[in-house]
Amino acid sequence: MTSSVQEKSDWIQRFHPAPDAKNRLVCFPYAGGAASYFHPVSAALSPGIDVLAVQYPGRQNRRTEPLLRSVDELARHATTALRPWADRPLTLLGHSMGALVAFEVARRLAGDGAAPLSVVVSGRRSPTSVRHEDVHKRDDQGIVAEMERLGGSDVRMFQDPELRALFLPVIRADYEAVETYRYQPGPSLPCPVLALLGDNDPMATLDETRDWAERTTAPFELRTFSGGHFYLNSHAAAVTEAVRENIASLSS
Known part of the structure; x- marks a missing residue:
């Protein structure tokens, strides 16, 4: 049964409630992304897994709220929102920026004595693999060029002044969060x-990704797919199955 505390959180979207599921999967979007990106994942895994998607401020149903500009702030608020949902084992899945937020949420939950079942990080180098980047300081066209390079967005939408004004501040704030993040021991x-x-x-090499092994005392696994930063768009079924297998192997 869903509690009133769970129902009140603007941070959590639940597209296909699965009240009888043994496990929950929590999905964290990439920079500029929104909870709805994980709607297909929710549809594919329900009702066997109860899927939640984190909705950061400033987008979709939260578009009028102030943007957050640090991974620490995003993780702190997301952790507070997720604590009522930790009555069942949680697996955290984050892509790109979402991987960092998921990692920091996992650290906080573990500190509370409610460590996740596992953490799935996608398209992101380890927290200690630092690159000095400044996309968030570029002009609007510079940010659009970065979106085009990564291939995650239909850059034609930025030709519309209203859409440009809606999305670019969100992307800029998220890039600021990622690019100013520094791992705290x-x-x-x-x-x-x-x-x-x-x-x-282009955002993560194999060696940079292997470094995630240093961030856990438990087993580490690395799986690669063909493609670029948004490889999961063309491997949706395989990625979803990998997550399902991960949860099943740990909860059996």
Whole structure:
């Protein structure tokens, strides 16, 4: 049964409630992304897994809310919103920026004595693999060029002034959060980490992704797929199955 505390959170979207599921999957969007990106994942895994998607401020149903500009802030608020949902084992799945937010949420939950079942990080180098990037400081056209390079968005929408004004501030704020993030030393995760990577991803090399193994005292696994940063768009079924297998292997 869903509690009133769960129902009140603007941070959590639940597209296909699965009240009888043994496990929950929590999905964290990429920079500029929204909870709805994971609607297909929810549809594919329900009712066997109860899927939640985190909705950051400033987009979709939260578009009038102030944007957050640090991974720490995003993780802190998301953790607070997720605590009522930790009555069942949680697996955290994050793509790109979402992988960092998921990692920081996992650290906080573990500190509360409610460590996740596992953490699945996609399209993101490890927290200690630092690159000095400044996309968030570019002009609007520079950000659009970055979106085009990564291939995750239909850049034609930025030709519409209204859409441009709606989406670019969100993307800029998220890039600021990612690019100013610095790992703060602390206990390693006590749960397994599964890393997923496109073999032609300009945002994360194989070695940078392998470094996630240093962030857990539990087993680490790395799986690669053909494609770039948004490899999961063309491998949706395989990625969803990998997540399902990960949860099943740990909860059996």
